[in-house]
Amino acid sequence: MPDGQSINASVLAAEGVSKSFGSVPVLFSISMDIRAGEVHALIGENGAGKSTLMKILSGFLQPTSGHISLDGAEISLPPNGQSEALGVVLIHQELNLAEQMTVEENVFLGRELRKGATLDRARMRDTVAGYLEDIGLEISPDSRISDLSIAQKQMVEIVKAISRDARVLIMDEPTAALTEAETALFFSQIERLRDKGVGIVFVSHKLAEVSAIADRVTVLRDGQWIATQKASDLPPDAMAQMMVGRELSDLYPPLNEVDVDAEKVLQVQGLVAPAVKGISFDLKRGEILGFSGLIGSGRTAVFEAICGLAPIEAGTVSAFGQEGGFRSVAAARDAGVVYLTKDRKEKGLLLAQKMRPNLTLFALPKFLRGMRIDGKAEDAALERAIRRFDIRARDPNVDVGDMSGGNQQKLLLAKVMECDPKILIIDEPTRGIDVGTKQQIYHFIAAIAAEGVSVVVISSEMPEVIGLSHRVVVMREGEITGILSGDEINENEIVRYAAGLKRGEH
Amino acid sequence: MTEATMTPTKPNRFGGFDFKTAGPAIALLILCGIGFALNPAFLSEGNISNLLTRSAFIGIIAVGATFVITAGGIDLSVGSMAAVIAGVMIIVMNGAVDTFGTGVTTVLIGCGCSIILGIGAGWVNGVLTTKGKIEAFIVTLGTMGIYRSLVTYFADGGTLSLNYDIRGVYRPVYYDSFGGLPIPVWVFIVVSICGWLLLNRTAFGRYCTAIGSNESVAQYSAIKVDRIKTMTYVIQGLCVSLATIIYVPRLGSASSSTGVLWELEAIAAVIIGGTVLKGGYGRIGGTILGALILTTIGNILNFTDMISNYLNGTMQGLIIIIAVWLQRGDWGRKTKTD
Structure with a gap:
């Protein structure tokens, strides 16, 4: 030091x-x-x-x-x-690099050295080579960014910064x-x-x-x-x-105890998938299971694999006693397993469309009468969803992209609930929304669980996981480091497991 | 709720929206007015009937293109595809004369062959784009070249001509009328109605729109993206085969110059009609108007000496650019509120 x-x-x-x-x-x-x-x-x-x-x-x-x-x-x-x-x-x-250009071109991007009308490549290359040597990075100024490792790219960003003094x-x-x-x-x-x-x-x-x-x-x-x-x-x-160390207020609804004898609706054994390295857990009927861990710890990847969005490489997933995972999102939906994405703008909602087609998109087969989409049923569903989830839009014909984040999130929740799921997986339920709407969403989640739906809440906001969940699974680098219940569910414990300072038996 | 007040109030978009829906129709009316002013014979029954018949080829193909484009794809191969289908139809029908004679059976064999080829060619485009994960632009640019060279090869650089006797049997499909409307126009109408229902009233149409808007959202909403996208190319192929079926009896021949630039006219019709080129919003009604507009321009130029008929392409090009510019103006206003 x-x-x-x-x-x-x-x-x-x-x-x-x-x-x-x-x-x-x-x-x-x-x-x-x-x-x-x-x-x-x-x-x-x-x-x-x-x-x-x-x-x-x-x-x-x-x-x-x-x-x-x-x-x-x-x-x-x-x-x-x-x-x-x-x-x-x-x-x-x-990182903010032009992937198809070389290190030298990236470092001097926008302020290239010139010799007359042409670029002074020799001088730029020498300068960059000097920086690279200073910093101890063994790559050539002519390397293409796309050929570098992430660490090397990061260093190129830093070289760029140094070259700007x-x-x-x-x-x-x-x-x-x-x-x-x-x-x-x-x-x-x-x-x-x-x-x-x-x-x-x-x-x-x-x-x-x-x-x-x-x-x-x-x-x-x-x-x-x-x-x-x-x-x-x-x-x-x-x-x-x-x-950590903050008081939990009544932001969170009271928890209904899960019946000890409740059936296990989802059992996962040794699941291996992209970014997931062999994890096992189970989920009971009516239970809210929190998934905590750092961003990139593989929480989302687990459920993308379970819901047919990513391939399962090894291990078994059995839902409702049925062995074998789902081969498509549609198969998972039909079995009552739905995933609500954390990325509502890119993966959740069609921002340029109205509420109605967004609401019914996931559960569209339910709204078919023969070949035709039943518009009246759709309207009724929208009216119901607006009431149930308190969606506030100036008028029902507003483009979803023009709605506030909180209302978009409620609409997204309504959209997946149209599928009448038995297992609901919610990834980052309250990302980027204000505290009032957060509280509403927590109460919706608790109410959904009270109806007997099993809910998985993946969240990077620790108070949220603690306030909502019956049990908390903590992940780190694609593995489960601990499954906490009862008094163990506190921020100190979770941070220790998530940061890799502690590792549980499970 | 505080956040409700945080979203900016959107300016009244009614004018823009209204204009966008009605735009192509207004443009067509204006064109008809110009046509009539230049030569009253423009609105004669004969000319209208001729205009509609000629619109039918591009119109039918453009209905298929509306699906492909709405789902975020593009198909550049339709013109070449029409040529090769026409060529193979003629070869098959000429070959079938020995076995089945020169009757309706032979013509039906030719039509069946056309439909199988159209669906097959569309499926190939679709699978290469989805399963092969190659850009639709590249795939269909490739198949465009392949089909074009195949028809040249089949015709040995010249022209494939339909057996004269079959021509007599097949001729009415292009030249006859039913209830006052030429048969090709009836086919156009039926294809348009089916297309409209499919796009606006079925889950398939909704899925096309969703995929074109945002493929990830579609995938996360349990839509089988690859299957739906492939289906759009199959529909496109089917539309091409139907257009070819009514086109072949017109000239009774096919050559390397058959269907040249049809892909561009079809795409132009779709875009003029208000469908968004990057996908997510499709209008069959607009596409039909777009096809009519394109044909009407050519027709008016035929009627008048003011502008050379050779400038047809110039006029069409101008109309396309203006149409897309008007669309952009509208989208621009929308994104400002984001």
Whole structure:
């Protein structure tokens, strides 16, 4: 730990920054400073406001109140990545590289060096080769981006940042897609940058990594600043403790106890599928089973395989005592197993269409009379859904894309419920919707379970999983690390299992 | 609910929507007005009947193309497909004369052959696009070349001519009328009605629209995307075969120049009619009007000396560009509210 550097002056600082989207506040008066030559980790649960804060620090968003200062002087950062010119660079989780171009072309994209009317390729190549050597990355400036590993691409992004004389580098979960070996390489390169005096902010959910690389750690929770401490004073367990620890209010409906003798409607044994490495669990009638874990831990992949959206490579799935998984989404639906996607805009709803065709699309065979679609039955279903799920649209003929996120989510729930499922799998039930609608959705889920439907809730919001579920399955890197029930269901336990600090027998 | 107030209020889209639905019809009326002003004979019964008959080929093919395009695909092979089907029909019918004589049986064999070929060719396009995971543009560009060269090969670079006696039996399919309307127009009407019902009243049509709007949503909604997409190409092939069946008796021959540029006219008819090229929104009624508009332009140019008939393509091109520009204006207004 380079102690001497903690006395360095801060390069970039947020002072009392707050941010609201519409009437929904997401950040409350956050102060954070980044010093030259330090690695500053930003941690917190999903939805704690980390991304928003990073975007404010890099000018992609403007704070509602408070301000940003650069080198001690108050500044209003220009939007859309133009703050790169000031030396503040945000590297997005989705990398921003032209896949079919070479490393050299990417690094100089948009500010190519010229010699007269033509490009000065030799000089650009030499410059990039110099950067690559500095950072210890053994690839050629002529390599095509599409031929590089994810870690290498990440490094190219960083080279791009250095070539723009970045003084502050802000990275959103840079290690999320890296293997352990790649992470080690990545960190050694980060250390070189730090030694050169670059201030680095990085977000990670992997607390062990945070301990290993960070000089200081800032913890956010629910949009509030919780603490900024030296990483050496903060073991991973303490970080987890600070990230969680909130009271659960009556946001969540009371849980109906599941009958101990309730039949097991879904039994999964040793399931192997893309991104799933052999998992086993079962689901009882009327039970709400939470699935927790980090983004990318394979939770969604499990259920895409079960519902016929992805191939099952090994293991058995038996629903309602019937062996064998479903070969198509239609087969799963007909058996009463439906999956509600977390990606409502890309996979859930037809945004350019009206509510009615969206509502009945999944269960359309139910609305057929012979060959014809029964329009009256569709209208009746829409009216019923609007009442049951309290969908508020200015008029029924509005395009779904023009509805608010909360109403879209209710419509999506109504859409899958049209199939009269016996097993309902909901992926991220409340992503991007406000707290009032969240509460409504929680109550819908509880009511659905009370009718005897078994519900799986996959969520990255831990309070949600805890508040809703009878049991919680925690996944990490394609495996189940723990199945919790009763008093074990608390944030501390879940974070430990999800971060790989603890592993249960099951 | 606070969020209800957060969504921006959408400007009244009634004008735009209205215009979009009625646009092609208004355009056709204007064209007819121009035609009548230039030469009153434009609205004579003979000319109208001629105009409708000529629209039938492109119109029938365009109904099929509406399904393909609505489901997010494209089929460039239809013109060549029509030519090769016409060629094979003629070869088969000429060959069948020895066994079945020159009667109706031979003509029916030819028609059956046409339908099998059309469905088969459409299925090939569909399977290569879906199972083969090759872009529809590339697949049908490939089959377009293949079919075109096949018909040239079958005709040995020249023209395939139908046996003169069969021509006599087959002729009425193009030249006769029933209840005042030529037979091709009846076929066009029946195909249009079936197409409209299929697109607007059945699950299949709904699925086409869903796939064209967003394939992932369709897949997650238990729609068998590959099967439905393949079906659209099969329907397209069937439509091509029906158009060929009524086209062959017109000239009684097929050559390498048969059906040239029909694919572009069909796609143009679909787009002029308001169907969105990237899929997700299809209008059979619009397609029919689009086909009529394209034929009417040619017809008017025939009637007048003001613009050379050779500029037919120019006029059609202008109309297509204007139609798509008007559509874009409308979509642009919509996306602003997002």
